[in-house]
Amino acid sequence: MRLLLVEDNEEDAELLLRELRRASFYPEWSRVDTEEDFLKALHKGPDIILCDYSMPRFSGLRALKLLRESGLEIPFILISGAVGEDVAVEAMRDGATDYLLKDRIARVGAAVSRALTLTQLRAERNRAEEELRAKVEMLNHANLEREQLIDRLKRTLSEKTVLLKEVHHRVKNNMAVIAALLGMQSKHLDNDQARMALAESKQRVLSMASIHEHLYATERLDRVNFGEYVKQLANDLFASYSTASELVSFGVEAEAIELPVDRAIPCGLILNELISNALKYAFADGRTGTIKVCFGRLESGGLSLSCRDDGIGLPENLEWKSPHSLGFKIISILTKQIDGNLMLDRSEPGTRFELTFPEG
Numbered sequence: 001m002r003l004l005l006v007e008d009n010e011e012d013a014e015l016l017l018r019e020l021r022r023a024s025f026y027p028e029w030s031r032v033d034t035e036e037d038f039l040k041a042l043h044k045g046p047d048i049i050l051c052d053y054s055m056p057r058f059s060g061l062r063a064l065k066l067l068r069e070s071g072l073e074i075p076f077i078l079i080s081g082a083v084g085e086d087v088a089v090e091a092m093r094d095g096a097t098d099y100l101l102k103d104r105i106a107r108v109g110a111a112v113s114r115a116l117t118l119t120q121l122r123a124e125r126n127r128a129e130e131e132l133r134a135k136v137e138m139l140n141h142a143n144l145e146r147e148q149l150i151d152r153l154k155r156t157l158s159e160k161t162v163l164l165k166e167v168h169h170r171v172k173n174n175m176a177v178i179a180a181l182l183g184m185q186s187k188h189l190d191n192d193q194a195r196m197a198l199a200e201s202k203q204r205v206l207s208m209a210s211i212h213e214h215l216y217a218t219e220r221l222d223r224v225n226f227g228e229y230v231k232q233l234a235n236d237l238f239a240s241y242s243t244a245s246e247l248v249s250f251g252v253e254a255e256a257i258e259l260p261v262d263r264a265i266p267c268g269l270i271l272n273e274l275i276s277n278a279l280k281y282a283f284a285d286g287r288t289g290t291i292k293v294c295f296g297r298l299e300s301g302g303l304s305l306s307c308r309d310d311g312i313g314l315p316e317n318l319e320w321k322s323p324h325s326l327g328f329k330i331i332s333i334l335t336k337q338i339d340g341n342l343m344l345d346r347s348e349p350g351t352r353f354e355l356t357f358p359e360g
Contacts, residue, residue, distance in 0.1 A: 001116070003027035004046035006038060006063050007079075008055040016050055016079075016108055023109020034058055035066065042070055048112060048119075053080030053087070061091065068095050073123065075115035079105075178205050200276065200327070203240065207233055207272040208265055224264040227254035230295045230305075233268060234275060238291075241279040247288045248279065254295040257303065259359070266334040267305055267355070270342075273327045274307035274353050282311025282351065289350070303359055308345075308352035320344060 003020075007013045013031050020027060030046075032038050034057050049067065053060040060078045067076055075097040080087075088099050097115040100108060182205065186198035210233060231252050238250050259267065271293070278291050291309045298304050314320065320328055335342045340357030 001025060001027040001048065002044070002046045003029040004038075004041050004049045005029055005031040006033065006049060006051035006055075006058065006060070007031055008033040008052065008057070012052070012102070015105060019105055019108045020112065022106075023113070025109060025112060035062065038063055039066060039070075042067065042072060042074075045072075046074060048115060049074055049076045050108070050112075051076060051078055053078055061087075061094070064091060064094050064096055073119065073126075075119045077108075077111055077115055079108075176206070197326075203237065203276060204269060204272055204330075206236070207268045210236070210268070223258040223260050225256055226259040226264055226267065227256040227295060229264065229268060230254040230271065230293060233271060234293050237272065237275045237279065241276075247286065248283055249290045251290065251292040252294075254293070255297065257295070257297065257359075259303075263338055263357070263359075266338050267357070270331050270334050270355055271305060271307065273331050277327060278307060278309040278311065278351070282309040282313075284312060287311060297359075298356065301358075302356055304354060304356050306352060306354040308350065310348070310350035313346065313349065313351050314344070 005013050005016065007016070010031075017027075017029065027047075030041055030044075032041050033055050038058065049063070051060045051063050060080070064076055064078070067074060076095065078088075078091045078096050078099040079102060080099070081102045091099055097118060098111045100111055182198045182202040186195045186202070189195045189198070210229065231254055234250060234252050238248075275291065275293065282291070283289050289310045291307065294304070294306045294308075296304060331342065335355065335357075338357045340355050343354045343356070345352040345354065
């Protein structure tokens, strides 16, 4: 601690220093008793000032005024043999941190400790206020620039977020048109196999369109709440296979986990193929049963997306890892695209596929 003593009496100064040492303060100190020396000492940056109220060539109130005019935030404690209430009030009003009577000089340690603490708190508050003012100024400046940017972009589409939402909205609409065209085309075909192929392609397009629908409906334009998407996709597929839905019950357990678009679209297409295959083939000849879809985090890390049915199961001789069907080819390609791993579980009746992949 750097202490400035404004005191003309050496014995009083030594008394103050002794009391400070008793309070565990061991300051670097200097003593002045004139206005000229006081001003010079101020520029050396003391941490605290202890000032006698009345001296032959200087006064405590004059020292306090000079300190205030300097603009320095240094705690100032006024000390006097007999400070009246009016003088004490005037000193505190003019910026003194505290005042002490010389007959209570033993309290100087506590007064110094309190003054330094208050000064530190005041400095922290001022620093916080300054930072807040700077941030407010930056925010005002940013808001002004943002308003100017919005004004410029109104002649095109709007600022960046609105533009991206519009892109996703248009992509979704275009995919819906493609799906509608595929549906219309299928109605003009006599070949059942070709008609089914178009219907499957239509559903794949709609599963991708649904991703973009989720994107423009939320504030996050680069990520999708895949848990919500899984539920919607499963319900849409279940409704589209009306005959199967009368015989098959459906369950979805999906955590609300966000995926980036480059993960969400492949995962959505894979799930579309798995659910569609289960609805088309697992419950042939009027069989009843259950399909369950699960999505969540693994304890070991990564994510898991599974589709299980208790239907007739896959043929034992089916080489699903080297598939000839378009659906399994799509699944294989997309699994590699997201660095995933697809596993088939035949341990229970029916079929269970589980896709595991890193989160992002």
